[in-house]
Amino acid sequence: MNQYFYNISAGNIKNLWPSAFAAILDGIAKIIPAALLIDIFNTIYESFAYPEKGLNTGRMWIVCIILIVWLMVSYAATSFLYDKSFKAAYSLAASGRLKIAEHLRHLSLGYFGQRDPGDMTNLLLSDYGQVEHTISHNVPQLISAIMLPVLAFAGLVFVDWRMALSMFIAVPIGGLLLWLTDSIQARLSERHVRAKNEAASRLQEYLAGIREIKAHNMGGDRFERLRLSFDQLKRASIRLEGLVGPLIMGAMLLIRSGMTIMIYAGSYLLVGGTLTLPIFLLFLLLGTRIFEPLTVVLMNYGGMRYSAYSAQRIMDVQQHAPMQGTASIESSGPIVFDRVTFGYDADTPVLKDLSFTIQPNTITALVGPSGSGKSTVTRLIARFWEVQQGEIRIGGHSIRDVNPENLLQHMSMVFQDVYLFQDTIGNNIRIGNMNATQAEIEEAAKRACCHDFISQLPQGYDTPVGEGGSTLSGGEKQRISIARALLKNASIVLLDEATASLDPENELAVQQAINELVADKTVILIAHRFKTIQNTDKILVLEHGRLVEEGTHRTLLAQEGLYAKLWRLQQDSDGWQVKS
Numbered sequence: 001m002n003q004y005f006y007n008i009s010a011g012n013i014k015n016l017w018p019s020a021f022a023a024i025l026d027g028i029a030k031i032i033p034a035a036l037l038i039d040i041f042n043t044i045y046e047s048f049a050y051p052e053k054g055l056n057t058g059r060m061w062i063v064c065i066i067l068i069v070w071l072m073v074s075y076a077a078t079s080f081l082y083d084k085s086f087k088a089a090y091s092l093a094a095s096g097r098l099k100i101a102e103h104l105r106h107l108s109l110g111y112f113g114q115r116d117p118g119d120m121t122n123l124l125l126s127d128y129g130q131v132e133h134t135i136s137h138n139v140p141q142l143i144s145a146i147m148l149p150v151l152a153f154a155g156l157v158f159v160d161w162r163m164a165l166s167m168f169i170a171v172p173i174g175g176l177l178l179w180l181t182d183s184i185q186a187r188l189s190e191r192h193v194r195a196k197n198e199a200a201s202r203l204q205e206y207l208a209g210i211r212e213i214k215a216h217n218m219g220g221d222r223f224e225r226l227r228l229s230f231d232q233l234k235r236a237s238i239r240l241e242g243l244v245g246p247l248i249m250g251a252m253l254l255i256r257s258g259m260t261i262m263i264y265a266g267s268y269l270l271v272g273g274t275l276t277l278p279i280f281l282l283f284l285l286l287g288t289r290i291f292e293p294l295t296v297v298l299m300n301y302g303g304m305r306y307s308a309y310s311a312q313r314i315m316d317v318q319q320h321a322p323m324q325g326t327a328s329i330e331s332s333g334p335i336v337f338d339r340v341t342f343g344y345d346a347d348t349p350v351l352k353d354l355s356f357t358i359q360p361n362t363i364t365a366l367v368g369p370s371g372s373g374k375s376t377v378t379r380l381i382a383r384f385w386e387v388q389q390g391e392i393r394i395g396g397h398s399i400r401d402v403n404p405e406n407l408l409q410h411m412s413m414v415f416q417d418v419y420l421f422q423d424t425i426g427n428n429i430r431i432g433n434m435n436a437t438q439a440e441i442e443e444a445a446k447r448a449c450c451h452d453f454i455s456q457l458p459q460g461y462d463t464p465v466g467e468g469g470s471t472l473s474g475g476e477k478q479r480i481s482i483a484r485a486l487l488k489n490a491s492i493v494l495l496d497e498a499t500a501s502l503d504p505e506n507e508l509a510v511q512q513a514i515n516e517l518v519a520d521k522t523v524i525l526i527a528h529r530f531k532t533i534q535n536t537d538k539i540l541v542l543e544h545g546r547l548v549e550e551g552t553h554r555t556l557l558a559q560e561g562l563y564a565k566l567w568r569l570q571q572d573s574d575g576w577q578v579k580s
C-alpha cells in the first residue's frame with residue numbers, strides 16, 4: 001500500500017496530504033449531521049415516551065442551529081480543500097510530465113532504441129492522465145472510505161458493541177477477497193496497458209508510414225498488424241472487465257451484507273428489549289452513510305489498480321539513471337578514439353577496436369562503404385550512445401566524465417535526416433542559438449543559402465513548418481539545418497552528408513557556406529562525394545567498423561587500397577547516365 005501511494009505521488013507522498021485531509025473532513029461532515037438528526041429524533045421520541053415532560057424545543061433549536069452552522073462551515077472547508085486536492089493533482093501531473101520530458105533529454109539515445117515511441121507517448125499522456133485522475137478523485141475517496149468505517153467503528157463500539165460488530169463483520173471478508181485476487185488484477189492491468197501501448201505504437205507507425213504504405217500499396221500487411229493490435233486490446237479490455245468486475249461486485253456484496261446482518265441483529269435485540277429504538281435508528285442511518293464511500297471506491301477499484309501499474313511505469317522511467325559526468329571542456333583540444341568498440345546491440349559490434357586522433361582546427365573526412373560505421377563515429381563523439389569498450393577523449397577528458405550538456409555546447413551538427421519542429425522557420429533556425437537576433441538569424445540563413453527561398457514565402461521567416469518539416473523539400477530542410485549550425489558557431493562541427501540532397505546549383509553555394517562554418521573549427525565530415533574531401537587534412541577509411549586506411553587524398557590514392565578503389569568507382573559513376 002505504501003509503495004502504491006509512493007508511486008502515484010511520483011515519490012512524494014506529501015503531495016497527497018491536501019486530498020487526504022479534504023477526504024477525512026468530508027467524511028466527518030457526512031457523519032455529524034446524521035448524529036445530530038438522531039438527537040432530534042431522540043428528543044421527539046422522549047416527548048412521546050414521557051408526555052409529562054413535553055417537547056424540549058430549546059434543545060431542538062440548538063441542534064438545528066448547530067446543524068446549519070456545521071453544514072455551512074463544512075461546505076466551505078471541503079470545497080476549499082477539494083480545490084486544493086484537484087490543483088495538487090493537476091499540478092503534480094503537469095510538473096511530472098515536464099520533469100519526465102526533461103529527464104528523457106538526459107538519457108542516452110540507446111534507451112529510446114529499446115522502447116517504442118508509442119509506449120513513451122502513452123506514458124506521458126495516458127499513464128499520467130490515469131494517475132492524475134486517481135489522485136484527484138480516487139485517493140480522497142479511498143482515504144475517506146478507509147477512515148470513515150474505522151472512526152465510526154471506534155465510536156459505535158462504545159454505543160453498542162454488538163450492533164457495531166454485526167455491522168462491520170463482513171468488511172474484513174470483502175477486503176480479504178480483494179487482497180487474494182490482487183495479483184490477478186495486477187496481471188490483467190499490466191496486460192491491458194501492454195496491449196494499449198502496442199495498439200498506440202502500431203497506429204503511430206501506420207500514420208508515420210502512410211506515404212510508403214500508399215506508394216507500395218502495402219494496405220494488407222500493415223493494416224493486418226494494426227487490426228491485430230486493436231483486436232488484442234479489445235480482448236485484454238474484455239478480460240480485465242470480465243474478471244475484475246465480478247470480483248469487485250462480490251466484495252461489494254459482502255461488505256453491504258453487513259447492513260443486513262446488523263438489521264437482523266438489531267431487530268432481534270430490539271424485540272429482546274436490550275436495544276433502544278434511537279440507537280437502532282442511529283446504526284441504520286450511519287450504516288448507509290459509512291458504507292457509501294466504500295461502495296464508490298470499490299466501483300473504481302479496477303481503475304486504481306490500473307493506475308498503480310501506470311505509476312510504476314512512470315517511476316521506472318524516472319529511476320532510469322541519466323548520463324553522468326561533471327567535467328567541462330574549455331577548449332576543444334584533440335578528439336581521440338582509443339580502442340573503441342561499440343554496438344547498438346552489445347553483442348554485435350558496429351565499431352571494432354577503433355583508434356585515431358583528430359587534431360583541433362583540422363578537417364577530417366570519414367569514408368567507407370555504406371554501413372561501415374561512419375555516422376556511428378559522429379554519434380559517439382556527441383555521446384548519443386556510451387561506448388562499450390575503450391574511450392573517447394576530447395581535450396584530454398574522457399567524454400564519459402564530461403557533462404553531456406557542456407559537451408553538446410561545443411558541437412554543431414548537420415545530420416542526414418533533418419528534423420524541423422512544428423514552429424516558424426525563424427524559430428527553427430534559432431534553435432542554434434536561442435539568444436540570436438532576427439538579423440543574426442537572417443545572416444546565418446544567407447550564408448546557408450536559404451534566405452532567398454525563405455524570403456519568397458508569404459510569411460517569410462514567420463512561415464510555419466509542418467511537423468518534422470513535412471512542408472519543405474529535403475534540400476530546403478538541410479539548408480535550414482546548416483543555418484542552425486552556423487548560428488551555433490561551436491568549436492566542433494559534425495557534418496553527416498551535408499550536401500547530399502542539394503541540387504548542383506545550390507551545392508556550390510552551400511559548400512562555400514560550409515567552408516565559412518568550418519574555418520578554425522575541428523570538423524568531422526562524412527561526404528559520399530569524394531571531390532568535396534580532396535583538400536581535407538585527413539581521411540579515415542572505415543570498413544566493417546574497422547579503420548583500414550588513414551592519410552590524405554594523395555597518400556591514400558598512392559596506397560592503391562580501399563580508398564583508391566572507392567575513388568575510382570565514384571569517378572566512373574559520375575560519368576553514368578540513364579539511357580533512354
Ligand SMILES: Nc1ncnc2c1ncn2[C@@H]1O[C@H](COP(=O)(O)OP(=O)(O)OP(=O)(O)O)[C@@H](O)[C@H]1O
Pocket residue numbers: 113344345350368369370371372373374375376377
Ligand atoms: N540506431 C541503430 N540501431 C541499431 N543499429 C544501427 C543503428 N544505426 C545504425 N545501425 C547499424 O550500424 C551499422 C553502421 O551504421 P552507420 O549508420 O554508422 O553506417 P554508415 O557508414 O554511416 O552508413 P551510410 O553510409 O549508409 O550512412 C549498420 O550496420 C547499421 O545498420
